Amino acid sequence: MKFTIQNETGLHARPAALVVETAMAFDAAISIKKAGNAYNAKSIMSLMSAAISKGDEIEICSDDSKAVAAVVACLETLV
Amino acid sequence: MFKFRKKEKTIQIKMPFDGVVIPIEEVPDEVFSKKMVGDGFAILPSGDTLTVTSPCDGTLIQIFKTNHAAGICTNEGLEMIIHVGIDTVNLKGEGFTRLMEAGSKLVAGDPLIEVALSTLTAYGKATVTPVVFTEKAQVKALEVAFGEKKAGETVCTVTMKG
Numbered sequence: 001m002k003f004t005i006q007n008e009t010g011l012h013a014r015p016a017a018l019v020v021e022t023a024m025a026f027d028a029a030i031s032i033k034k035a036g037n038a039y040n041a042k043s044i045m046s047l048m049s050a051a052i053s054k055g056d057e058i059e060i061c062s063d064d065s066k067a068v069a070a071v072v073a074c075l076e077t078l079v
Numbered sequence: 080m081f082k083f084r085k086k087e088k089t090i091q092i093k094m095p096f097d098g099v100v101i102p103i104e105e106v107p108d109e110v111f112s113k114k115m116v117g118d119g120f121a122i123l124p125s126g127d128t129l130t131v132t133s134p135c136d137g138t139l140i141q142i143f144k145t146n147h148a149a150g151i152c153t154n155e156g157l158e159m160i161i162h163v164g165i166d167t168v169n170l171k172g173e174g175f176t177r178l179m180e181a182g183s184k185l186v187a188g189d190p191l192i193e194v195a196l197s198t199l200t201a202y203g204k205a206t207v208t209p210v211v212f213t214e215k216a217q218v219k220a221l222e223v224a225f226g227e228k229k230a231g232e233t234v235c236t237v238t239m240k241g
């Protein structure tokens with residue numbers, strides 16, 4: 001599922017921590033793709049290194065559709 | 080007497096700069112104080128200009144594009160982030176100078192980032208610097224030596240899960 005980042009500081013420490021917390025609740029692997037590169041949604045280091053910024057279009061990928069929905073819901077709450 | 084048991088890896092983390100070590104719970108940002116990014120400790124830096132050096136032998140995984148934080152992996156595989164100041168992502172790099180590029184091999188004490196602390200203060204940003212171990216599954220135990228320390232002194236001993 002595709003998602004465009006709206007919050008001012010992008011996916012930095014706080015949002016990344018929230019995404020990881022959400023992703024960890026699922027057994028399935030979850031990745032976030034940006035510009036063709038995949039980052040592990042369960043790793044803060046991986047997510048922060050993606051340097052996802054406001055306006056970036058990312059894609060949330062997992063075999064578990066509930067996991068995708070949960071991560072998207074988490075991203076939607078970011079301000 | 081435990082000599083023949085499976086060896087646990089313990090890693091000594093050095094002070095990246097001079098300062099006073101405080102509990103992570105005292106950092107004025109709940110992302111760190113509630114250990115959302117991971118457990119660790121924090122340092123109140125001394126002086127006006129800060130040279131952040133590597134706290135261990137390892138690899139520089141990432142210097143964030145705004146140069147306010149560095150991701151490091153020790154030779155044993157322990158991952159950590161040094162995040163200089165609070166909310167400093169919003170300075171968009173002002174006050175920070177990168178001294179080392181991502182992918183570099185590190186020896187403890189190698190300079191990573193130079194920071195003009197006066198810039199942080201001028202924008203009202205706290206200079207307290209959390210050092211956190213980002214992979215919770217890696218850390219079995221953490222022993223932190225609080226108080227005033229010089230760069231290069233051992234500040235924390237991490238026991239990794241086997």
